[in-house]
Amino acid sequence: MATAKKSSSSRRRTSSSHSGTRRTTASAGRRKAAAKKKSTSASSSSSKGRKYSSKAQTKVGKVMREYKQGKLKSGGKRKVKSRKQAIAIGISEARKSGAKVPRKKAA
Numbered sequence: 001m002a003t004a005k006k007s008s009s010s011r012r013r014t015s016s017s018h019s020g021t022r023r024t025t026a027s028a029g030r031r032k033a034a035a036k037k038k039s040t041s042a043s044s045s046s047s048k049g050r051k052y053s054s055k056a057q058t059k060v061g062k063v064m065r066e067y068k069q070g071k072l073k074s075g076g077k078r079k080v081k082s083r084k085q086a087i088a089i090g091i092s093e094a095r096k097s098g099a100k101v102p103r104k105k106a107a
Contacts (some may be wrong), residue, residue: 052091053100060090 052060066072067086074080080089095101 050100051102052094055097056091056094056099056101059094059097059099060087063087063090063093 063072064086067080067083070079072080072086072089074085074089080086091101
């Protein structure tokens, strides 16, 4: 009886591996279609331009590194504890240095 079970389980494995290949080809077709859709939408948004420049990105990255190391301070004395505040400080520093950053929203 044990041999009969082994043969039936091996049959199942082969049948599932065949259906697996069919699935991958179908999903590959979907991926190609999705890539085509993305490429058309990306071209229309690229004419708009970037929101943040690479200079601003590096500035925020440096500030985030300081924050993660626990060295970032707000106003010279207090340690920054919130991630959002650290990002805000990075954007504000980038704005001061002249990097391309969107305007502040009116409060």
